[in-house]
Amino acid sequence: MKDLFLRLKGIDQRWWYLALALGIILFPWFTSNYWISVAVFFGIYALLGLSLNIILGYAGLFQLGHAAFWAVGAYTTAILNTRYGIPIFVTLPISALVSALFAILITKPILHLRGDYLCLVTIGFGEIVRLFLFNDPLGITGGINGIRGIDRPSIFGFVFHQPIHYYYLTLAFVVFTIFAMRRLENSRLGRAWIYVREDELAAEAMGIDTTQVKLLAFIIGAAWAGVAGTLYASRYTVIAPETFSFWNSCVMFCIVIIGGVGSIPGVLVGTLGMVVLPELLRDVLEEVVQWRMLVFGAAMMLMMIFRPEGFWPSPIRRHELRAAELTASE
Amino acid sequence: MxxxxxxxxxxxxxxxxxxxxxxxxxxxxxxxxxxxxxxxxxxxxxxxxxxxxxxxxxxxxxxxxxxxxxxxxxxxxxxIARTFQNIRLFANITALENVMAGQHCRTRAGVLGAIFRLRSQRLEEQRILREAERCLRFLGLYEKRHELAKNLPYGDQRRLEIARALATGxxxxxxxxxxxxxxxxxxxxxxxxxxxxxxxxxxxxxxxxxxxxxxxxxxxxxxxxxxxxxxxxxxxxxxxxxxxxxxxxxxxxx
Amino acid sequence: MEFFLQQAINGITIGAFYALIALGYTMVYGILKLINFAHGDLFMVGSYLGYTLVIALIISGLIPNLLVALLIIFLMAMGMVALTGALLERVAYRPLRKAGRLAPVVSALGASIFLQNVVMLIYGPRYHVYPKGILPDIHWSIGGAYVTLVQLATLVISILLMGGLYFFIQRTRLGTAIRAVALDHDTARLMGIDVNRIITLVFLLGPALGAAGGIMIGLYYGRINFTMGWGYGLKAFVAAILGGIGNIPGAMVGGFLLGIFETLAAGYLPWGGAWKDAIAFLILILILILRPTGLLGERVVEKI
CATH class of the missing domain: 3.40.50.300 (P-loop containing nucleotide triphosphate hydrolases)
Incomplete structure (x- = not known):
């Protein structure tokens, strides 16, 4: 057994990545539509997690209302598509843009707030957005029933209508997002987020426009959540306010924290844990359904007590979280 | 004047x-x-x-x-650049990354530059690195550039703060x-x-x-x-x- | 005028609930700088315990004297929820006291989910309804508006509880210790105060008050549900911020103000009813942008 392990370890890492990539690409050919749908669901949440990771992980801003940006993207697409017949691939960038503008509008006045205060205001904005969708004051969001009849995306006459089509579409988005996030991490802006997170005053004194840097985190995070919203709306063709509840903001928050804040593989692991695992549990035993949220809540507490940096943390964040423990216990 | x-x-x-x-x-x-x-x-x-x-x-x-x-x-x-009385380094990143902060306000690359690695962005990154290394050498910290700031001895931390401030030009x-x-x-x-x-x-x-x-x-x-x-x-x-x-x-x- | 008066009376009643819950938030925040997201759920647990006890003691006819029965119900539910609160602190928050600011938020959310689902597993996911007519259906007319016995009782009981808390905090040794710990843990420790004991005490007091609110809300509205902790909890937190977080009289004032304001806005603004829940958050956002220290202020000084 040990021998096998050592031999496995001896294999060049690249082969593992190749095997993983092949596995992901071939996955839908060896499984049922149900699991493909679960994978698509995973992909959409992974996008949401990665987008929140910019705000919460990189810039260290406590955002507990991320569902609002997701909602703005989904509803923008739904409204433009069902009312004006604009195709999904055209509404996609528009949704990203509208989400980003919305982020500027609401976060600009609150960027100076710290920690848990920011957390509360974002909860507030999230709830107001949900109520807006629910009450439908402008007569465009369809109230409690939401909007149905959203088109599937199509390009050059090809319509993405089967789960497997969606699988690859979502996969493409996730792969591009991971690629883009990796590059952002290692850029001037990525470093600026670290500086702001580590010591905002020192960052400001080093000539970094901390307000702008934080705002950019919200803008990019919101735009990406808007993209995820578009994918979601066109995948399910119907959206309703209850999807964009505070609960879902919490799920996204936990995806980032449990996976390992600021870490891309961490977000993917977190998405597995938060979104796919409950689905698996549902599948295993019918009676478990009732218990899974209970287990889930307990797991969140235990996780924070025994592994606060998450399952797959970024090295810097591990240092930060462990350092907080050290200095505080001195 | x-x-x-x-x-x-x-x-x-x-x-x-x-x-x-x-x-x-x-x-x-x-x-x-x-x-x-x-x-x-x-x-x-x-x-x-x-x-x-x-x-x-x-x-x-x-x-x-x-x-x-x-x-x-x-x-x-x-x-105008400054240091702090009670050292305020970015503790959990390397000395080099700390000093690179100083060049932030002298450079411009944004989101698209970062994602698509445009030529201008790559040149800028090189410039940031060169300038940061120059400042580290000046303060005699070049050899320790990959150490985490918090792991440096106290005297080095003080000098690192000066290097970081100098990097703002x-x-x-x-x-x-x-x-x-x-x-x-x-x-x-x-x-x-x-x-x-x-x-x-x-x-x-x-x-x-x-x-x-x-x-x-x-x-x-x-x-x-x-x-x-x-x-x-x-x-x-x-x-x-x-x-x-x-x-x-x-x-x-x- | 009658309408105004009626709305104001209803608002004061709801405000009393907010104030009772807000006290738990503000005390915990004052002492640990932690938003105890599970506090609203403790309030909900209180409401459910109250429901069970009402059935077991009053409806069954076990204790014929209504006042005695209610007194026992309040004391039992408050005591049990207080213990739950202290246990929660011990299990979910104390190990994280040194782990930065992010981990306790997640742990608190986890605790909230946990409590909700415990109640859901025990009682089932449906609404539960407090039996009708526990308190006699008496009401008085004031300038054309009605005050019911439940409303009056709510007001009296909450004022008594809050007054008691205020007296306890201001006039007793333990209360002084609480205030000292809120100012500075280390100095308090040097003065010989057992900080952990004080924190436990705060986690007993806040949930006990919340539980009282939970029973009264059951008596007032009738319907209770295992998810109701969230809504009331968030609004009570807004009330705490409105009054200045960490400030105990502020939480009381904030609770009443929010209740009155919300009810009036719901009554007078067009579509007010549908937007009722947004009003609290709107107030929250405005306060945090314009006057982050709340109406009565808090002590926050940052050194550079």
Whole structure:
């Protein structure tokens, strides 16, 4: 057994990545539509997690209302598509843009707030957005029933209508997002987020426009959540306010924290844990359904007590979280 | 024209007047030492110049341009860099990454540049790296550039803060007790470095507790007590000044 | 005028609930700088315990004297929820006290989910309804508006509880210790105060008050649900911020103000009813942008 392990370890890492990539690409050919749908669901949440990771992980801003940006993207697409017949691939960038503008509008006045205060205001904005969708004051969001009849995306006459089509579409988005996030991490802006997170005053004194840097985190995070919203709306063709509840903001928050804040593989692991695992549990035993949220809540507490940096943390964040423990216990 | 001009600078915290109608200036290329007993308001003056606190009165001008109401990062961009009395490095990243922060305000690459690795962005990244490495070499920290800031010895951390400040390309460098906690040997090495920084064309304002250090290196000295200037002049003059001696030693009982 | 008066009376009643819950938030925040997201759920647990006890003691006819029965119900439910609160602190928050600011937020969310689902597993996911007519259906007319016995009782009981808390905090040794710990843990420790004990005490007091609110809300509205902790909890937190977080009289004032304001806005603004829940958040956002220290202020000084 040990021998096998050592031999496995001896294999060049690249082969593992190749095997993983092949596995992901071939996955839908060896499984049922149900699991493909679960994978698509995973992909959409992974996008949401990665987008929140910019705000919460990189810039260290406590955002507990991320569902609002997701909602703005989904509803923008739904409204433009069902009312004006604009195709999904055209509404996609528009949704990203509208989400980003919305982020500027609401976060600009609150960027100076710290920690848990920011957390509360974002909860507030999230709830107001949900109520807006629910009450439908402008007569465009369809109230409690939401909007149905959203088109599937199509390009050059090809319509993405089967789960497997969606699988690859979502996969493409996730792969591009991971690629883009990796590059952002290692850029001037990525470093600026670290500086702001580590010591905002020192960052400001080093000539970094901390307000702008934080705002950019919200803008990019919101735009990406808007993209995820578009994918979601066109995948399910119907959206309703209850999807964009505070609960879902919490799920996204936990995806980032449990996976390992600021870490891309961490977000993917977190998405597995938060979104796919409950689905698996549902599948295993019918009676478990009732218990899974209970287990889930307990797991969140235990996780924070025994592994606060998450399952797959970024090295810097591990240092930060462990350092907080050290200095505080001195 | 003076590089930095401070006129009638006043700051109150509640009932306490921390800085009282302070006037002073800095000429280009000089080293000005600021001394005074604890609580004299020296660090407050620094925080006012660098825009961290808004003053309650007075004027601060850099090259004739008023700094009032400008945010700290704008002031840094205009050419004033600083260190902190209680070291404020980015503790959990490397020395090199710390110093790269200084170049942020001298570069422009944004989101698209980062994602698509445009040519301009790559050139800029190289420039940031070169400049950061230059500053680290200057402070003798190049060999330790991949160490986490928090793992560096204390003296190195102080020097790393100076390297980071220099990386912003300042005209004026403000040092808040740079040799605090250093050994005699370390602090005399640091004084050499500070002289070299000045020789490279950077004006320096420094707070220093160690009288020997500050007297040796400064071209001029101003002394503060209770937020007011009590003396100004060449080191030897200030050292003999009766009010300065009183402020430091307390009034002689007669 | 009658309408105004009626709305104001209803608002005061709801405000009393907010105030009772807000006290728990503000005390915990004052002492640990932690938003105890599970506090609203403790309130909900109180409401469910109250429901069970009402059935067991009053409806079954076990204790014929209504006042005695209610007194026992309040004391039992408050005591049990207080213990739950202290246990929660011990299990979910104390190990994280040194782990930065992010981990306790997640742990608190986890605790909230946990409590909700415990109640859901025990009682089932449906609404539960407090039996009708526990308190006699008496009401008085004031200028054309009605005050019911439940409303009056709510007001009296909450004022008594809050007054008691205020007295406890201001006038007793333990209360002084609480205030000292809120100011500075280390100094308090140097003064010989057992900080952990004080924190436990705060986690007993806040949930006990919340539980009282939970029973009264059951008596007032009738319907209770295992998810109701969230809504009331968030609004009570807004009330705490409105009054200045960490400030105990502020939480009381904030609670009443929010209740009155919300009810009036719901009554007078067009579509007010549908937007009722948004009003609290709007107030929250405005307060945090315009006056982050709340109406009565808090002590927050940051050193550079």
């Amino acid at each position: 003076a590089l930095l001009e401070v006129k009638g600078l006043t700051k109150r915290f509640g009932g306490l007047t921390a800085v009282k109608r302070l006037d002073f200036h800095l000429d280009e290329g000089e080293i000005l030492g600021m001394i005074g007993p604890n609580g004299a308001g020296k660090t407050t003056v620094f925080n006012l110049i660098t825009g961290i606190y808004p003053p309650d009165g007075g004027e601060i001008r850099l090259n004739g341009q008023s700094l009032l109401g400008l945010r700290p990062h704008v002031i840094t961009e205009l050419g 300042p005209q004026l460098l403000i040092l808040d007790e740079p040799t605090a906690g250093m050994s005699e040997k370390e602090s005399s090495e640091l004084m050499d470095i500070i002289s070299q920084v000045r020789d490279s064309g950077v004006t320096i304002l420094l707070i220093e507790h160690d009288m020997k250090v500050v007297m040796g290196i400064s071209d001029r000295i101003i002394a503060l007590d209770n937020g007011e200037k009590i003396a100004e002049g060449r080191p030897a003059e200030v050292q003999r000044n009766q009010r300065v001696i009183e402020a430091y030693l307390g009034k002689e009982e007669v």
